[in-house]
Amino acid sequence: MAEIRNYTLNFGPQHPAAHGVLRLVLELDGEVVERADPHIGLLHRGTEKLAETRTWAQSVPYMDRLDYCSMMCNEHAYCLAVEKLLGIEAPERARYIRTMFDEITRILNHLMGIGSHGLDIGAMTIILYTFREREDLMDAYEAVCGARMHAAYYRPGGVYRDLPDTMPKYQPSRFKNEKTLGRLNAAREGSLLDFLEDFTERFPKCCDEYETLLTENRIWKQRTVGIGVVSPERALALGFTGPMLRGSGVAWDLRKKQPYAAYDKVDFDIPVGKNGDCYDRYLCRMAEMRESNRIIRQCIAWLRENPGPVIVDDHKVAPPRREKMKAHMEELIHHFKLFSEGIHVPEGEVYAAIEHPKGEFGVYAISDGANKPYRIKLRSPGFPHLAAMDELARGHMIADVVALIGTMDLVFGDIDR
């Protein structure tokens, strides 16, 4: 009989299933993984170091580029940290807007996560369906801040501006006739809230479509059931958060346990898994999207009823209104000082965490009283998840490693920072 030796396989850094730039060194015995050693840092941009050299407000757009699948959630944690240091709180309307956009972001992220997870392990169709709805939500992003991904919409003290009254519409071109335009623009006649309300009415149906593609799909189940099982104790010890922890049956959600923004005023449930395998985590994410949809609906209803300011009225934190700045000396000075020197944040240190779609995203900020942070540490949820790759992959087949990468919902922007 031929002698079989272990051999080492280099997975990535450029691999279509690596979700970016992950290099995995796999020690294999035949097809079975004996050891997995992830090499990260290929996307390291030194965000934490850069933040030390920028004013507090200038770092907001950097946060978008961390986890580039859930942009506004990253900003949210950062803004909460700055607000906590300043000892201010965003106005109620801003908190509702943040809640709504956090949930939009959660749907965006899970659609990306589930779609690409399916794509990685052989379910091609699902990503085409999920990207259809992502498009609508991206339009909502665009309507509110002008950018489809890197929003910079949340600011310390609130949000940049109030929700727009009109939605951008499709324009006629030689590819779109009147009939197509009418269909595409049907939901875009009213305000952003009308558009989102229309979306929330359609979305549960879309979720059903995704479920018909995956939930009972035999191949999908063969690839995910019983793969990467984590016990609740182990999940806690490994620092898991978010769907990775809830998939193992621990009902822990910061939105419920340590509420921020307006989460204590909306009604939703926390879906929890049972077996702690890839399939349960998929079901958790699926159920979370339906819950997010519920939250968005409640936020829309509240936002329609309650107009008000969306950013604090403190010109040492938030810029004055443009008309005032043009007409009054005092406001002009404030505007100039704010944009040249920045916000002065009192001395201290805080840790602000939010329930990011992938888990707990935290910002540990130290200020020494200057206009720039002394130290910013970004706690990304994917980092401890990927650290557990070795433990999860051991004893599984090499093809299951791809399923594990998918279930962790890895995005290298926030792991490498």
Place this chain on the structure above:
Amino acid sequence: MSAKLERLSQSLRKILGERMKSLAVDRGEVTIETVASDYFEIARILRDHADLCFEQLIDLSGVDYSACHGRQPGKRFASVAHLLSITHNWRLRLRVFAGNDDFPVLDSVCELWPSANWYEREAFDLYGILYSGHTDLRRILTDYGFVGHPLRKDFPVSGHVEMCYDEEAGRVAYQPVTIEPRENTPRIVREASYGDAGHG
């Protein structure tokens, strides 16, 4: 201070007592500081004691205090851990300063919380803090063969070397950086009442 924070700080005082160097409650967060020799033991108590029960190490990061404005002279490198208790739903910040500024060494808490593994590798990579007892203390975020610890305050933002393609050798090579570091907005610490009416 909320009742919960009060309860947490009382338990900490009762259980850890003298072994804490300090306990501070600020902006709704509890921070304790300990000396390096007690660090591992305190971490173990924090995890295992039923009244504290910190099952999760959420975050661990290095901090370089050498350029901190208005700070009393003291040790330079600290390791700051953020702990979370699912049972009691509270958080704690645990800070420990390394004894030697030139050769900072601390105990590793990987044994207690496996999640510390990569966090300690990261703190080693970015700050050069060594964790004794860590089984696999390699660099994690920086390039293979990187020299220096980039988040130290004496490390320039633009770094020391840059990468380029060497035509003659036909491979990627390092060369000293060619860009000048620049600071568009200077770092300023203003006095407390700066900008208020009557204070210029």
